[in-house]
Amino acid sequence: MIAHTKESQDQISPSGAIALLQEGNQRFVQRKLADRDLLEQVKQTADGQYPFATILSCIDSRVSAELVFDQGVGDIFSARVAGNIVNEDVLGSMEFACKLAGTKVVVVLGHTACGAVKGACDDARLGNLTALVSKIKPAVHAVKEPEDEALRNSKNASFVDTVAETNVRLTLDNIRKQSAVLKEMEDNGEISIVGAMYDIATGKVSFMA
Numbered sequence: 001m002i003a004h005t006k007e008s009q010d011q012i013s014p015s016g017a018i019a020l021l022q023e024g025n026q027r028f029v030q031r032k033l034a035d036r037d038l039l040e041q042v043k044q045t046a047d048g049q050y051p052f053a054t055i056l057s058c059i060d061s062r063v064s065a066e067l068v069f070d071q072g073v074g075d076i077f078s079a080r081v082a083g084n085i086v087n088e089d090v091l092g093s094m095e096f097a098c099k100l101a102g103t104k105v106v107v108v109l110g111h112t113a114c115g116a117v118k119g120a121c122d123d124a125r126l127g128n129l130t131a132l133v134s135k136i137k138p139a140v141h142a143v144k145e146p147e148d149e150a151l152r153n154s155k156n157a158s159f160v161d162t163v164a165e166t167n168v169r170l171t172l173d174n175i176r177k178q179s180a181v182l183k184e185m186e187d188n189g190e191i192s193i194v195g196a197m198y199d200i201a202t203g204k205v206s207f208m209a
Contacts, residue, residue, distance in 0.1 A: 001036040002044060003074040009050040009102050014192035017052045017104040018207065024070035025205040033070050041073035049074045054097040056171070057109040058084045058116065062200050065109060069205070077103060083116030083167065084108055085135045086174050095181045098191050105191060106175065106182065109205070110168040111198040117164045118154035139167035161197075168195040168208065 012020070027033055054077040055065040065071070065078045077097040079090055086094075097103045110117075119129065120136035143162050146152060154160055172195050176183045185191045195208040 001034050001072060003041040003072065004050040004052060006048075006050050006102075009052055009104075012052045012104050014104045014189070018107075018192060018194065021053060021069045021071075021105070021107065021205070022207065025068055025203075027070045028068055029203045034072070036072045038073055045074035049101070051076050051097070051101065051103050052105070053077070054079065054094055054103045054106045055109055056081075056084050056086070056090065056094070056107070057198075058082055058111055058114060060111060060114065060200075063109065063111045063198050068198060068203060077101070082129075082132055083114065083120070083136045084110055084171060085132070085167075086171055086178065087135075088178075091175065091179045091182070094175070095179060098185055099181055103191070106193045108168050108171045108175070108193075108195045109198055110164045110195070112161050112164065112200050113157065114160065114164045117160055117167060120167075121152065121156075121160060121163060122154050136163075136167055139163050139170050142166050142170065165195075165197055165208075168197065171195070 051074060056079045057063050057065050059080045059082050065076060079093050081090060094106055098106065116133065117136055119133045120140050124133055140163050143159065143166050146159065152159060172193060175193055182193060186193050196205050198205050
């Protein structure tokens with residue numbers, strides 16, 4: 001499998017980019033990874049890169065976008081931060097990836113049992129982590145059930161995962177609100193901005209409607 005070229009990148013639509021990621025995850029789950037020579041792809045991309053997707057995911061060691069979507073060198077831009085949140089640096093990176101480098105989809109990838117989300121649920125405080133966790137707290141407040149405070153913490157796995165999914169949706173909203181560049185590209189049909197959740201127990205990625 002060869003690395004993407006400008007020509008192959010141009011031929012991929014936003015929906016086609018999502019399909020490529022879904023197919024890659026299916027290969028990952030089924031243990032049928034694509035046959036690729038990564039060092040050969042290193043050579044193929046030495047003079048330029050033409051990724052088709054931009055993935056914002058958590059730093060969690062179990063959620064490497066390249067692995068779970070079975071992609072090779074030069075296929076995707078990967079932005080990672082605990083809790084898959086956005087700030088101006090992440091947004092600027094996404095704008096570069098889409099507007100200047102030509103990717104066709106932005107995926108915000110959350111995951112089950114997210115440690116950063118657990119921290120937000122428990123109101124964790126530790127150095128700079130306190131400020132990061134505060135960016136996830138709106139998702140905690142947005143989830144209304146259960147009402148019992150004793151069940152609204154990291155010990156409730158279902159609550160944590162619901163907050164994680166809500167956090168993805170709020171991050172999508174923030175991308176559109178805070179990046180006029182990406183919002184305009186989406187409105188013009190040049191890119192799609194979508195959310196997804198990764199199940200750390202099965203390896204499966206589920207894209208959100």
